[in-house]
Amino acid sequence: MEVLEGVLNSVQSSCRHGDEVWPNLYLGDMSMSHDKYGLWKLGITHVLNGAHGKVCCKGSDDYYGTTVSYYGVPANDLPTFDLSGFFYPAAQFIHHALKSGGKVLVHCAVGLSRSATLVRAFLMIHHHYPLLAAVRVVQHKRWIFPNRGFLKQLINLDRSLQRERRD
16 A cells, blocks of 8 residues: 555646546546536547436436436445445446547546546556556556545455466
């Protein structure tokens, strides 16, 4: 945990509303998610909202119309919230979108914790990155800082994936 937090603290913060952290995969905040014209200009075809139903990030299928597929994760940015149950469904949503030639925005309120955790889970599940490598890939493009509870859940995912790949 301390090594991860050290890596997370070692990078300057980003001021942008969104960043492309993987080919055709953007990590952003609620401001970016509300800019329909900006999303259209980027060619965003899929939106994963890591704060679905929260006051700042309500989101829904009909908000973006028929040109954008939407998936909402009703997560709270609290260390006690269990986000791990959404790791595989969110990773599948991202994977299918990218495989079909789409462009994905993954966002939450600020784009640092919930959404960043879901993007790292995707990299770990579908691209076989160990946790530290997934952190570095995302952090190379955007400053991120998930809460300690989400870090622990990613550590557990990392251990589970390593066991599966060994067996």
